[in-house]
Amino acid sequence: METHLLRTFVAVASSGSFSAAAADLDYTQSAVSQHIAALESSLGTALLTRRPVAPTPAGERLLEHAGAILLRIEAARADVRRVVGEPPGEIVFATTPLAAATRVARALTQLRQTRPGLAVTFEVARRDEVARGVASGAYHLGLVDGIAAPSDPLRLPDVGLLRTSAVAQEGLAVVVPADHPIAGRKRLGLAALVDARWIDAPAVSAPLDDLRAAVETDSLRAALGYAGADVRTLLELVAAGHGLAVLPASVSVPAGVAKVPVGSPRLVHRVELLHGQLDSAAASALAELLDEG
Amino acid sequence: METHLLRTFVAVASSGSFSAAAADLDYTQSAVSQHIAALESSLGTALLTRRPVAPTPAGERLLEHAGAILLRIEAARADVRRVVGEPPGEIVFATTPLAAATRVARALTQLRQTRPGLAVTFEVARRDEVARGVASGAYHLGLVDGIAAPSDPLRLPDVGLLRTSAVAQEGLAVVVPADHPIAGRKRLGLAALVDARWIDAPAVSAPLDDLRAAVETDSLRAALGYAGADVRTLLELVAAGHGLAVLPASVSVPAGVAKVPVGSPRLVHRVELLHGQLDSAAASALAELLDEG
């Protein structure tokens, strides 16, 4: 299974068309057709149906692996480049929405004082995008947040050989409308809320799936999905009674919303710093500042 | 980076010789030389020193990725085969030493009753070998044991897309010579034993590294390493005063050795069942039996 075959396979599968994939990859349609034929004969099975073009069951399985393999190859390239290449003149890093905020701001002002000339840019992206970007060398550093047991690492998409270090950790809180029966409680167990209506906001809060795994029940029902990344919006949805959400305990909530710390299960909201090999003194410096901040 | 280049790169790096790698892979020495040259020019850096042949720093980095990439490709092949191929007439599974024992025996007798004709073989191997074997399709099922926090999965070598399920879980105990000061204690914290002498027996007990991570200290010193897989031998080493070891709480200990349950940190010894796509009814049946047992 040569990598260029895999590459065209994912291109075809994701575009749903041989010709489109050919255009993407700067091949002729004929070449793409031959690539797929080669893959299929090498594996001894059909991977795609034609008209319409869609993965067969075997193709689905391969697809799951193919992306990861290609990503890992990118990561390897990037890793080697880091050992060899010139240290970059600019630092680019990425964070998930909840990981950024004050910590980043503080680190950046410190960095500005110690290294006034340095160019820094940062982007906000989803968790897996941050991990992928750092692995492939697109970002020098990444900051991701998520929910896990106190002494365990976050579960990141399998991306290979990233170094991580915990940067901050705090408890969780359930946010509820101010007039909700549990609004005044000092502390509560998530298990008591399995029958509540939840807002699934994976970009901002904990993905509901993570919570389900932690509570060991299947019964957390999402009443509403929110794909955005803005905490204020989420809190307004909560205030309006669309459902409950879990956030880090330190979020400040507006009037109309109450915050109740989660006592059990023992879970924390953790921010982790991601990097490959650190390539430049500047990147290490920033990493250190983020680590302390 | 084509996969055959990576393949010869790891072959050369692991054999320390271009010619030997060529013989391994059924190439001429010339071809191997050209492969390495191609890789190096594609990455723009030397990957190996010659005479002696050894990885450069960049080569080391690549090597770490290359093995994982090739393994993942094998895993992809195996996964596709499972969707397509004939269900196997024989089941082969692997377990780590501590995962096997009674659970396996019980499941096998049950299986014998329900499916008398079925051929089953199993092997005992190290944790990473089991994981690799299951991923690459060499084994249909795997049983691995290890130490983790109560609700968290074992940390397995990155092998891609294996399904796991917890099969059994129990507390830990420190085994000490019967005349050791703590021998009578009902329960103890590992932190109290950071200065003790330990036996590092990764095949049988928890690898010392895992414990260090859990206790969050660097100070667990190994007085002796034991690479074998036999629990009895390990217990005799303990009895003879060569050091302490951590084992699952249920191990039965001979005279001369005392067993003290570990109270903190909260850790468990867990056995997990590993499989890819289950390919045959027989394999699923065995998986189910192991899962219950």
Added chain:
DNA sequence: CACGCCGATCAGTATTGCTTATCAAGTATT
């Protein structure tokens, strides 16, 4: 010191991989 072993390099050949051209089948248009 000389021999042997190892890796690099060169030239030749066989294979592979890509393109162009053509075809068959399905889809959209009128």
Added chain:
DNA sequence: AATACTTGATAAGCAATACTGATCGGCGTG
């Protein structure tokens, strides 16, 4: 319903490549 267009498969030809075999130079070893 008939026609034109789009899409993927296939065949033939050509160019790039990947491998082999032979040779050379250098380093370590007896």
